[in-house]
Amino acid sequence: MQKTRILFLCTGNSCRSQMAEGWARFLKNDTIEPYSAGTEIHGMNLHAVSVMKEAGVDITSQHSKNVGEIMSIDFDVIITVCDNARENCPFFPGKAKRIHAGFQDPPRLAEAFDDPEQKLDCYRKVRDEIRDFIAGLPERLRNA
DSSP: OOOEEEEEEESSSSSHHHHHHHHHHHHHTTTEEEEEEESSOOOOOHHHHHHHHHTTOOOTTOOOOBGGGGTTSOOSEEEEOSHHHHHTOOOOOSSOEEEEOOOOOHHHHHTTOOSHHHHHHHHHHHHHHHHHHHHTTTGGGGGO
């Protein structure tokens, strides 16, 4: 069975899209070939790496990349995980289905707190929302 090639696209490819790629590898490695990229490169968010590790998912081998680096891949689905990426998603040749699954920005949510643990809770909340979304793939795509 051929795996579904999915690109998780965000602005900086530092947090949400990296979490989505990590969860897809962890939960759906038998059915999904996941990739992530950004419309810009911001580097890996260390808090995202940390909370994913807490959940048993190691994303340290992933790296932040610009969407231009993977334009030659024939994706089946492109999932934008933030509004900015949806609005600025570049053209991909081919048959890729595009869907939007927006998640809140953990760094922005964390700005409201001074306590380091409360800041991490913002990342955990979004991490778990992304996990729940990924758990429904690729079946969820049929209804999108």
